[in-house]
Amino acid sequence: EDQVTQSPEALRLQEGESSSLNCSYTVSGLRGLFWYRQDPGKGPEFLFTLYSAGEEKEKERLKATLTKKESFLHITAPKPEDSATYLCAVQGAGNMLTFGGGTRLMVKP
Amino acid sequence: DTAVSQTPKYLVTQMGNDKSIKCEQNLGHDTMYWYKQDSKKFLKIMFSYNNKELIINETVPNRFSPKSPDKAHLNLHINSLELGDSAVYFCASSARRRAGELFFGEGSRLTVL
Numbered sequence A: 001e002d003q004v005t006q007s008p009e010a011l012r013l014q015e016g017e018s019s020s021l022n023c024s025y026t027v028s029g030l031r032g033l034f035w036y037r038q039d040p041g042k043g044p045e046f047l048f049t050l051y052s053a054g055e056e057k058e059k060e061r062l063k064a065t066l067t068k069k070e071s072f073l074h075i076t077a078p079k080p081e082d083s084a085t086y087l088c089a090v091q092g093a094g095n096m097l098t099f100g101g102g103t104r105l106m107v108k109p
Numbered sequence B: 001d002t003a004v005s006q007t008p009k010y011l012v013t014q015m016g017n018d019k020s021i022k023c024e025q026n027l028g029h030d031t032m033y034w035y036k037q038d039s040k041k042f043l044k045i046m047f048s049y050n051n052k053e054l055i056i057n058e059t060v061p062n063r064f065s066p067k068s069p070d071k072a073h074l075n076l077h078i079n080s081l082e083l084g085d086s087a088v089y090f091c092a093s094s095a096r097r098r099a100g101e102l103f104f105g106e107g108s109r110l111t112v113l
Helices: none
Strands: A003-007 A009-012 A019-024 A030-036 A045-050 A056-057 A062-066 A070-075 A082-091 A097-099 A105-106 B004-007 B012-013 B020-023 B031-037 B043-050 B054-056 B064-070 B073-078 B088-093 B108-112
Touching: A003 A082, A003 A097, A009 A097, A009 B073, A019 A082, A030 A062, A030 A070, A030 B043, A030 B073, A045 A056, A045 A062, A045 A105, A097 B043, B012 B020, B020 B031, B020 B088, B031 B073, B043 B064, B043 B073, B064 B108
Parallel strands: A009 A105, B012 B108
Antiparallel strands: A003 A019, A019 A070, A030 A045, A030 A082, A056 A062, A062 A070, A082 A097, A082 A105, B004 B020, B020 B073, B031 B043, B031 B088, B043 B054, B064 B073, B088 B108
């Protein structure tokens, strides 16, 4: 059974204070690892796809990286508008996505 | 124009009732999904459906049934509602070759009293 564990559950940062979110996974036949952002009362919004170890993707202040066991979402100089819950998901041989519990990020001005 | 829209946004109902949630996507995607997000925020797949195949998560009770009148719509019917069905239900869609890149609706919060 595919499993995804995200840590920390919650992270409070000051504006400009860089940090990383972790996503550890076990999956049979990784087809892709995905990061989503979810704002309160909204559906998740797709951010990145990573397919193989060593791959990196960037978007504004966010950079996602992938190893054989985990993925990191690095947030550089965050702003209050980056506050959200960040979800990680893996797609294995079964083709369905398995989501982690998310990291709730709060960035204070 | 909303890409994936679902209605209603809120449902409050009594145990034992039957309810439906509607979903429509205007992205031209060929696969649609229903997900359940519980109080701990875990998102779990319930159904995956395209015009050829329905894939059901085996843990989903058969009181839940998806119905697709056409490629752009996937409705969720729930019979004999139970307290544990209270959750936020999300509809999503994807292109066939990008099955992990989901476009979600805003969710329907179901409360069973």
